[in-house]
Amino acid sequence: MLKYIIKRILMLIPVLIGVSIIVFLIMRVFSPDPAPIVLGQHATQEAAEAWRQANGLNDPIYLQYWHYLQGALTGNLGTSYYTKTPVIKEIMARFPATIELAVVAIILASFFGILIGVISAVKKNSIFDNAGMLLALIGVSMPIFWLGILLIIFFSGTLHWLPSNGRINPLLEPIHITGFYLIDSLITGNISAFADALRHLILPASALAMYSMAIITRMTRSSMLDTLQQDFIRTARAKGIAEGRVIVRHGLRNGLIPIVTVIGLQLGSLLGGAVLTETVFSWPGIGAYTVTCILKSDFPVVQGVVLLVAAIFVLVNLIVDVIYAFLDPRIKYSKKEV
Amino acid sequence: MLLEVKNLSTEFQLKRGIIKAVDDISFTLDKGEILAIVGESGSGKSVTSHSIMGLLQKPGRISGGEILFKSRNLNKLSRKELQKIRGNQISMIFQEPMTSLNPVWRIKDQIIESITTHMQVSQKEALARTIAMLDTVGIPSPAQRANDYPHQMSGGMRQRVMTAMALACGPELLIADEPTTALDVTIQAQILELLYRMREKFQMAVLLITHDLGVVSEAADRVIVMYCGKIMEEADVRSLFTRPLHPYTVGLLQSIPQIDDDSDKRLYMIKGMVPNPLTMPPGCPFSDRCDHSMERCTKEMPELKEIAGQKVRCFLFEEGEGGGLGAK
Ligand SMILES: Nc1ncnc2c1ncn2[C@@H]1O[C@H](COP(=O)(O)OP(=O)(O)O)[C@@H](O)[C@H]1O
């Protein structure tokens, strides 16, 4: 198992090299020249030329990439063209906000998705099933920014129950230790900060969770419908086990693999930054920021973010594979299968 | 009387019509007795056993009759009360040993679950009982194998585990629905031998369901022959093999492969096919496959008649003993 994990982590290297080459080429071929954007419209040709020279953009692409790779291997991903801050710092300032939002959203989505999916499967074709499937249909088809705006209008605007933007009331901001406000506020025993951070999370996390929840609901339902037809469920009933236990301990426990797969995929994509949600809720995460950087041709930042997201995707998939082995004793990762 | 099934009917209401999978069957089972139900695939044997266990799945439902277990009507019990009986006083082994065990649970946990559901014992005692049970059903080094997952065992071993699980709480009635069908011949004999031994050891009654009359001759005390949801013949095992009455029973007996037979003789098969349960013809359901079919057979349903301690549903025996297949 450990060997398998190490091998999978080593496989990250070719993945990251491939991804970095692609994003490097795309940025340089399709993005507008950053020089006039950085220097302003009124900069002279000479100044722009000098800026390009200074930032190495006049070198042949393969040489630029070589320099980038050398930097990356020593942990230097370059600096932002605009803020002159190291890319790593820029990312670290925003990424915890994205992770916090994504994790809370995936927890919400998994909890409600599995709950509704199981009920729908057990009460197949009943009113509960129909209501659950309608909710799932709404979830996959409703544009997320629209849902976000509705939530803001209703819960912030009309009812004044919940805040609609930012991560926390700035006056309550906890000391940055991990960058996750929920954790930082707990570590420092700052309960009011914790409560405020949680209140700020509810609306964006709900908006963000909706789509994933719908996907998880559907997968849970179909997986449970299949599992509950299996012979061992009949065996469990014949043993006199209470129905609830049959459904959860025997049914859900067996139907979990495809559900964990979609949860992993959803988490991977949420961690890449939820651009629309972050924009609607002024959430200071990586997604909205990256879009701005793409528009401004801030090459080093975009490259850094894409590498990070690719690495996270690979790691989340690895974690899912490891969870498989715990869920199903028939799955063994031997050397041959790698 | 341990089990008394009275006029049980079970039907499946489908969009295309109603399937009467079990049609007005009655039988009894005494303490310690082995009663076999025999019939081709689709004759309603599994539906009978599921009706008794309360395991019918929609759209199946019991449409009439009573299932009296120790004088309590199982069909009238609440789900909770039924759960107390299932796996405890009545338990069941299924046809498919490969898929009937939960693939992600260790076998010991599956048996322990049965025990702790019905008995007030500690985990430790339950484990000890589990290992003892695995030993009883003939699993070598049971303490180690108890930690196995089902996929680490062969079909025969899994059926032994199923048996151990079914017997774990000391049931008074064991329903075995084709327990050997999915196994190869040598393993089949071992499992039958095991059931027989367990019956002796625990003094339980067994409802042995099979499509194979060969299995019946080795294990059963009494036999019910079922066809299209109806009982066609009922007899003690000796009479059934020496003096089968119903042409269907005769056909089934002739289709048992004989090991000492000349090998160039083709195996006998009853001609024709089981009728479609949705378009069941009036009259005897076997009439279109029967060599002795008369005009009357296609129009009227014969009654189940008693003839010298044997029951048969066939017009050949309307006039009582002396009629019928005669010297056959
Ligand atoms: N779930 C079901 N839905 C519809 N019909 C069923 C179902 N289960 C069994 N039946 C019908 O009941 C009849 C008896 O089936 P079964 O008891 O399984 O036969 P067997 O004697 O082979 O065990 C079959 O004709 C089948 O069509």
Ligand SMILES: [Mg+2]
């Ligand atoms: Mg069957």
